[in-house]
Amino acid sequence: MLLVVNCPVDNIKLSVVVSNLAVAEQIGELLVHCRFGVEPLLTTSSSATDCIEQYQVNPHGCPVTVRASARRYRRNVHVIVVVLC
Numbered sequence: 001m002l003l004v005v006n007c008p009v010d011n012i013k014l015s016v017v018v019s020n021l022a023v024a025e026q027i028g029e030l031l032v033h034c035r036f037g038v039e040p041l042l043t044t045s046s047s048a049t050d051c052i053e054q055y056q057v058n059p060h061g062c063p064v065t066v067r068a069s070a071r072r073y074r075r076n077v078h079v080i081v082v083v084l085c
Contacts, residue, residue: 028069035071036078037062 005014038061041054066074 028067030068031065032068032071033057034062034064034066034074034078037064 006012007014037058038055039058041056062078064074
């Protein structure tokens with residue numbers, strides 16, 4: 001299985017050289033928060049090049065944690081509606 005993805009920074013095509021099934025399965029078993037249950041961590045940085053995306057759990061967001069391998073399915077069947085007040 002050859003997966004081809006473009007780099008989000010410079011749009012160069014990236015590809016997996018060797019598919020390591022053991023590592024892929026371990027990563028798939030990791031528990032991650034639902035994307036509607038986290039928010040960007042507000043940090044002040046001295047320069048724009050030091051920008052690192054960090055997130056924190058939003059106590060008012062979705063409380064569900066899912067396996068990393070099931071994120072796409074969860075995103076498609078999400079039943080909580082996000083309302084900004």
